[in-house]
Amino acid sequence: MKNVKNNELHDRRVTATDAKAAQLAAFRAVHSAVDPAREAKRAERVAIAEARDARQAERKQAKIDEKIRLEAEAVEREAALEAEANAENLARELADKNRIARVLDDEAARKAERDKRYANRKARQA
Structure with a gap:
């Protein structure tokens, strides 16, 4: 036999709300009780x-x-390249100065x- 009870929408909603509550x-009653296994798992998750x-943090710091x-x-490499360039310039300048000094010495x-020769020629003429 059918249920002939006439449930209105409001009654059904109230019943559903009460059931959900x-x-x-x-x-909440089940989960409010302190369960050692659950607490251990929670502590394990916190530790993980x-x-x-x-x-x-370690990877970020690394x-x-x-x-x-x-x-x-990079800074050290740049400094080494700059020092090498300076040394090369100094060596080039020193070589130029030496070449100029040799030219002047040769000319002297x-x-x-x-x-x-001029003095010898003058001495022979006299």
């Missing part, structure tokens, strides 16, 4: 999360350290030889 109360955060090291190496020697 009862289910929620039962859920903390370890993960520590590893992430990346920062590596970046700083690479920048320092030629002049001295010429003056000596």
